[in-house]
Amino acid sequence: MYNSNTLVYTYIRYLKTYYNLLVILMVPIICLSQSDEVAVDTVRINDILITSTHISTPFLRSPVSVSTVKNPEINSISQGLSMQESISHVPGLFSLNANNFAQDLRISIRGFGARSAFGIRGIKLIVDGIPETTPDGQGQIDNLNLGMIDNIEIVKGPASALYGNASGGTIMISSVDSVDRNAIELHTGMGSYGYLNTSIIAKAKTRKSHYIVGLSHQETDGYREQSGFRSSGMSYLSRHEIGDRTEIKLNLGYTNSPEANDSGGLTLDEVNADRSQARQRNVTYRTAEKINQYKSATTATYQINAQSSLQWKSYFSNRQFQGLLPFENGGWVNLNRNYFGSSIDYKKKTIYSRAINEVLIGLSTNHQYDGRKRYQNIEGVKGNSVLDQLEKFNNSAAYISNQLQISNWIIYTSIRYDYNKLSAVDRLLSDGDDSGAVGYNDFNYAIGINYNILDKVFLYSNIRSSFETPALSELSEDPSTGSGFNIDLKPQKAYNYEFGVRTSQIGIFNFDLTLFRINTIDELVPFETQGFPGRQFYRNAASTIRSGIECNSKAKFSNAFSMDVSYTYSDFKFGDWELMGDNLMGNALPGIPVHSLSTMVRYVDDNGWRIQLQHRYISQIQLDNRNTTQDEAYRITDFKLGYELKKSKYSIVPYIGVNNILSTLYNDNIRINAFGKRYYEPAPERNIYFGIRLKIFKSYNIL
Numbered sequence: 001m002y003n004s005n006t007l008v009y010t011y012i013r014y015l016k017t018y019y020n021l022l023v024i025l026m027v028p029i030i031c032l033s034q035s036d037e038v039a040v041d042t043v044r045i046n047d048i049l050i051t052s053t054h055i056s057t058p059f060l061r062s063p064v065s066v067s068t069v070k071n072p073e074i075n076s077i078s079q080g081l082s083m084q085e086s087i088s089h090v091p092g093l094f095s096l097n098a099n100n101f102a103q104d105l106r107i108s109i110r111g112f113g114a115r116s117a118f119g120i121r122g123i124k125l126i127v128d129g130i131p132e133t134t135p136d137g138q139g140q141i142d143n144l145n146l147g148m149i150d151n152i153e154i155v156k157g158p159a160s161a162l163y164g165n166a167s168g169g170t171i172m173i174s175s176v177d178s179v180d181r182n183a184i185e186l187h188t189g190m191g192s193y194g195y196l197n198t199s200i201i202a203k204a205k206t207r208k209s210h211y212i213v214g215l216s217h218q219e220t221d222g223y224r225e226q227s228g229f230r231s232s233g234m235s236y237l238s239r240h241e242i243g244d245r246t247e248i249k250l251n252l253g254y255t256n257s258p259e260a261n262d263s264g265g266l267t268l269d270e271v272n273a274d275r276s277q278a279r280q281r282n283v284t285y286r287t288a289e290k291i292n293q294y295k296s297a298t299t300a301t302y303q304i305n306a307q308s309s310l311q312w313k314s315y316f317s318n319r320q321f322q323g324l325l326p327f328e329n330g331g332w333v334n335l336n337r338n339y340f341g342s343s344i345d346y347k348k349k350t351i352y353s354r355a356i357n358e359v360l361i362g363l364s365t366n367h368q369y370d371g372r373k374r375y376q377n378i379e380g381v382k383g384n385s386v387l388d389q390l391e392k393f394n395n396s397a398a399y400i401s402n403q404l405q406i407s408n409w410i411i412y413t414s415i416r417y418d419y420n421k422l423s424a425v426d427r428l429l430s431d432g433d434d435s436g437a438v439g440y441n442d443f444n445y446a447i448g449i450n451y452n453i454l455d456k457v458f459l460y461s462n463i464r465s466s467f468e469t470p471a472l473s474e475l476s477e478d479p480s481t482g483s484g485f486n487i488d489l490k491p492q493k494a495y496n497y498e499f500g501v502r503t504s505q506i507g508i509f510n511f512d513l514t515l516f517r518i519n520t521i522d523e524l525v526p527f528e529t530q531g532f533p534g535r536q537f538y539r540n541a542a543s544t545i546r547s548g549i550e551c552n553s554k555a556k557f558s559n560a561f562s563m564d565v566s567y568t569y570s571d572f573k574f575g576d577w578e579l580m581g582d583n584l585m586g587n588a589l590p591g592i593p594v595h596s597l598s599t600m601v602r603y604v605d606d607n608g609w610r611i612q613l614q615h616r617y618i619s620q621i622q623l624d625n626r627n628t629t630q631d632e633a634y635r636i637t638d639f640k641l642g643y644e645l646k647k648s649k650y651s652i653v654p655y656i657g658v659n660n661i662l663s664t665l666y667n668d669n670i671r672i673n674a675f676g677k678r679y680y681e682p683a684p685e686r687n688i689y690f691g692i693r694l695k696i697f698k699s700y701n702i703l
Helices: 004-033 268-273 280-284
Strands: 066-069 093-096 106-109 124-127 149-156 169-175 182-191 195-205 209-220 229-242 246-261 288-305 308-324 332-351 355-378 381-406 409-426 436-439 442-454 457-468 492-506 509-521 524-527 537-540 543-556 561-574 595-604 609-618 634-643 650-659 667-670 680-682 687-698
Touching: 093 667, 106 169, 195 687, 268 680, 332 381
Parallel strands: 124 169
Antiparallel strands: 066 149, 093 106, 149 169, 182 195, 182 687, 195 209, 209 229, 229 246, 246 288, 288 308, 308 332, 332 355, 355 381, 381 409, 409 436, 409 442, 442 457, 457 492, 492 509, 509 543, 524 537, 543 561, 561 595, 595 609, 609 634, 634 650, 650 687, 667 680
């Protein structure tokens, strides 16, 4: 185990390891900070506030590595098919599976989330301050209206001192919640493979209230055989001022996805023969999913006085899921999931003569009840019941975050204690009682500093911890029987050591560099068995060591023309781990490229032109724990173009885009440790989309 002396020693050794590199990189920054500025409008990163650390902090003063995404002009000419379009440029973040809508977008941050068979694991997803991730660590973004997103914050690395279980990284999404002018926004987009995207958003305000309602529909036939999907949704958000001190926010959402087909993983020979084919077994068993999801949330904030406030949040979600998998025994899954919770936070700001201190104290409780049933899948026809159980995850937590600002220093600390109780009640007793229960309680911490070393140069460093319990679906997959409660699985622990430097506008450049090392214990890794092909099980590895570099540099050449470059180096290795007689120490973690580079050039002028060209390089990716098979490196180039014609009563934006301009042959997803080497899900070749957005303004208030 890691005691405090070991943590301090590791941290000091980490700083020594990267000291020389940091000095070399600091030299040009220091020189630039003393040079004259170029006479162009600066990027206003000083105005960006980071809220994902519980205490609002200017971006430059954040004690942790964080990225923000907010580009309304570019969003207006984007396809809007996947959130990957917005986050693919973020250093430290890697995403796959943007075109398999039965599996959902897979996101990993510093390797956390890479093990996921579908959806998001090990990363906390927060939408408008409300957990979108379930208490057991599962998250999906298939129910989000991408057209209503205003801002995205990504905290890289462990954050369990803030958000508890499964917080190897944090993605905080904020919806548009303010209305400047009453308006109706209409959008229609079309493209290759039968793609269709339509939406309508209505915005209205009164003297003390703002209302936003969105309706959307998406569908596509997909690039591969049996890969089409259809989805419709409704979103409602309102914000109300009650008196002088109280604000209430209401969020409602509904998603209906009656069709999301899964074309499955292919072998390399099958990919070379026909990239667009589906795995024959997936066709035979008609693999697909259907989803209905309802959610609601309320946030009430009471301003006690100018320096203190009280905030209460409450939410409830119901997700009904039907999935068909490519095997008979248990291959038909019905899931009825309810998850709900509430929290109360007290925040106080104290201003001293030479210091400012802010503290947040909170309590939260979160609960998840999964009614899981499995049936035989008789080639797409529901057969006899083989599993019926109620799975529960109950969580209670207490946490404190404090931030002290003294002169050029910011000192940040956060602690949190989580009580977690997981259980399964077997309701099908004809084959025995597989009920079980286990408790995973944990204490986590974060300590960080930020120092304004020069006028426009800021250093930051931190130590953070996280823990990740097995998800309920992972605990309910005993590889020896195919069902039952796998009590052999243990939580994964991680310790993050980080050092970085960021700058505001120096000449025409902004710069952000982070060096990190993460030690994990009992890493959860996926595998498949011959007895249940196409079905993932999980086990604990002994440990992993993750070292890396994340770098982002922005250049603004004029008011219209800018360039953004991001680079990530990920050296993620297994520690001493014995697997079936093989020692995998030093092997690379599968599913993560060692190098990734993104270059983005933008032109956005006052006349209405919006242009973006993005080029990405992804290096070789290991596909299995033994590192016997690799997915080759590839390069992708995307282009989008639009023009906004803006008048006093309306604006209109026609746009067109080309994905994968060079028609690169690469894989949109890889299935880690897939049995039979069925690792590959080929990506679409060159494809186009186009559409039009119309916004009609109203000059009157509705009340």
